Amino acid sequence: MRKNSPLALCFHALFVIFMLAPLLIVCVVAFTPEGYLSLPTRGPSLRWFKAIFDYPEFIRAFRDSLWLAALSSTVAIMLAVPAALAIARHRFPGREALTTLFMSPLMVPHVVLGIAFLRFFTQIGLSGTFLGLVLSHIIVVLPFALRLVLAASYGIDQRIEHAAISLGAGHATVFRRVTLPLILPGVVSGWLLAAINSFDEVTMTVFIASPATVTLPVRMFLYIQDNIDPLIAAVSACLIALTAGLLIALDRLFGLDRLFVGTGKG
Amino acid sequence: MNRALSQRATPYWLTGPALLVFLGLVVIPLAMTVLLSFYDWGQYKGIVPEFTLKNFHEIFTDSYFFEIFLRTFRIAVLVTLFCMLIGVPEAYILNRMSPAWRGICLLAIIGPLLVSVVARTLGWALLLGSTGLVNQGLMAAGLIRAPLEFMFTETGVVVALIHVLIPFMILAVWASLQRLDPQIENAALSLGAGRLTIWRRVILPQIVPGMLSGGIIVFALAASAFASPAIIGGRRLKVASTLAYDEFLNTLNWPLGAAVAVLLLAALVAITVGSNRLIERRYAQVFE
Numbered sequence: 001m002r003k004n005s006p007l008a009l010c011f012h013a014l015f016v017i018f019m020l021a022p023l024l025i026v027c028v029v030a031f032t033p034e035g036y037l038s039l040p041t042r043g044p045s046l047r048w049f050k051a052i053f054d055y056p057e058f059i060r061a062f063r064d065s066l067w068l069a070a071l072s073s074t075v076a077i078m079l080a081v082p083a084a085l086a087i088a089r090h091r092f093p094g095r096e097a098l099t100t101l102f103m104s105p106l107m108v109p110h111v112v113l114g115i116a117f118l119r120f121f122t123q124i125g126l127s128g129t130f131l132g133l134v135l136s137h138i139i140v141v142l143p144f145a146l147r148l149v150l151a152a153s154y155g156i157d158q159r160i161e162h163a164a165i166s167l168g169a170g171h172a173t174v175f176r177r178v179t180l181p182l183i184l185p186g187v188v189s190g191w192l193l194a195a196i197n198s199f200d201e202v203t204m205t206v207f208i209a210s211p212a213t214v215t216l217p218v219r220m221f222l223y224i225q226d227n228i229d230p231l232i233a234a235v236s237a238c239l240i241a242l243t244a245g246l247l248i249a250l251d252r253l254f255g256l257d258r259l260f261v262g263t264g265k266g
Numbered sequence: 267m268n269r270a271l272s273q274r275a276t277p278y279w280l281t282g283p284a285l286l287v288f289l290g291l292v293v294i295p296l297a298m299t300v301l302l303s304f305y306d307w308g309q310y311k312g313i314v315p316e317f318t319l320k321n322f323h324e325i326f327t328d329s330y331f332f333e334i335f336l337r338t339f340r341i342a343v344l345v346t347l348f349c350m351l352i353g354v355p356e357a358y359i360l361n362r363m364s365p366a367w368r369g370i371c372l373l374a375i376i377g378p379l380l381v382s383v384v385a386r387t388l389g390w391a392l393l394l395g396s397t398g399l400v401n402q403g404l405m406a407a408g409l410i411r412a413p414l415e416f417m418f419t420e421t422g423v424v425v426a427l428i429h430v431l432i433p434f435m436i437l438a439v440w441a442s443l444q445r446l447d448p449q450i451e452n453a454a455l456s457l458g459a460g461r462l463t464i465w466r467r468v469i470l471p472q473i474v475p476g477m478l479s480g481g482i483i484v485f486a487l488a489a490s491a492f493a494s495p496a497i498i499g500g501r502r503l504k505v506a507s508t509l510a511y512d513e514f515l516n517t518l519n520w521p522l523g524a525a526v527a528v529l530l531l532a533a534l535v536a537i538t539v540g541s542n543r544l545i546e547r548r549y550a551q552v553f554e
Contacts, residue, residue, distance in 0.1 A: 003362070004359050004362050004363065008355070008359045008362075009359075011355060011356070011359065012356065012359045012360075012371070015352065015356050015375075016371065016374050016375070018429065019374055019375055019378055019429065019432075020374055020378075021389070021393060021399075022386055022387075022388075022389025022390045022392070022393055022429060023378060023381060023385070023386065023389055024389075025389050025392045025393050025399060026385060026388055026389045026392060029392055037392065037395075037397075079283050079284040079287060080284065082279075082280035082281070082283065082284075083280060083281045083283075083284040085280055086276070086277035086278075086280035086281045087277075087281070090276065090277035090280075092274070092277040092278070095277070098281055098285065101285070101288055101292070102284060102288065104288075104292065105292070107486070107534075107535065107538065108292075108296070108531060109486070109489075109490030109507065109527075109530060109531060109534060110490065110492070111490055111492050111506075111507040111510055111511070111527060111530070112296075112299070112490070112527045112528075112530065112531045113295075115299055115510060115514060115523060115524060115527045116292075116295035116296050116298065116299040116527075117291075117295055118514065119295065119298050119299055119302055119520070119524070120291075120294065120295035120298055123298065135291055136291070138287065138291070139287070139288070139291050139292055142284070196380055199382075200380070200381075200382045200383065202382065202383060202384055202492070202493050203490075203491075203492040203493060203507070206492070206511070207511070207514065207515070216382075217382045217383070217384045217493075220382070220384045220385070220388075221384045221493055221496070221497070224384065224388060224391070224497055225496070225497070228388065228391055228392075232388060233388065233392070236382075236384070236385035236388050236389075239381065239382060239385050240381055240385055243377070243380050243381045244377065246380070247373060247377050247380060248373075251369070251373060
């Protein structure tokens, strides 16, 4: 393989700066000792990080977001695994239509989904509840879970299962001892991608969140709409640091290109 | 016979739970939204469940709405074009890197995808504000005298959206670059083709499908983006999604907001499905 030219590398360096600049500036501004947005020219200060603890709504929203992500992606993966197995190994009428339906939350803009859920939940008395948030998030993250489990299910050699059955294993045992271990990488990465997407979702959630049940990104969005100050930069910096840690862990565990580029092939 | 029947029922048992959830939580809410867009609304009477075309008539005749939809479309087209212009060469460069470097660079490019859009857009608000780094840098360099206005402008929204969406373009193009046989490039080189010719005649035709499918994703996401236009554009510079938000949560004219959402959905489905068909027909041989 030939090397990139110096010009190409310059372009690449500029691009990486473009990608990282907005994240870095947030982290730098978060350390300002001043009471207003500025670069920490007088040395870094943890003042605004301490200030986060005076705003329990951010802490509560963070906790709710974690619960929401964990619950919705778990239910989504439990729905996605059997569906993926059916789609991967059976040819049945309606297979294409079902796949399209399950993938449709990727096509439908999240604003539209938010409006649809707001209308629906108001009608059935679920508006502003945590249950409503979980139900809506199951829908938005299911395509991510399904895609990765599906990719894993296509790769299984079904003769291994047949061997287990011929040796007298029941259906439950085959699933637990043979099928599930084989698709486990897809299940785990599907769950993770679903959880991350649930945690980051803001567009749809902003419609159905209520002051009592609000996720961290929505809380931050509503705060920014009122004013931008070093406090929100500190909250964002924490979020960026958390994501960076997660990212490095994911890269070590799975390899990022597999987790994301693999999704395109599903 | 019984066994064969149960065999045939298996896929339906397996997909059943997900299907029920989707019928209850996607099909019914969307149908209710479409219905809602045909309802009447008044300041004092609220939502009146009577069939009317009033909302759509209002959107199609009022130039205020036309301007917002036009702006949404313009922003989405610009973002898509810039994502292609920057994303395609970047994916190419990335593909030619050594695996170790590529891994690190992928972290920098895909990583932001995992950070909440709100935090990323906040970064652009800090960079692009009148006292932000970009303006200070440009003024210090003597290129401009007064700060450029990025906040609350379309330029600012486009820049922030390019940053948010370009990873999708890079991933799509990179996927098609990986299928490319590097020997073809070498063959062209050995036959005396220049770099530019190789790009135009050998590489580009093979990655066009990846570019276009990436472009469709970017366009659809840009046209329906909410957080970035809401933060950078503010209340003055509305796009279709922030318009729907305002109708729902500020004006409380739900039927009109639903009509905006239905139109946005219909336009996006028409554009994405239409262009997908076109690409598949035009580039059928590449997909095989």
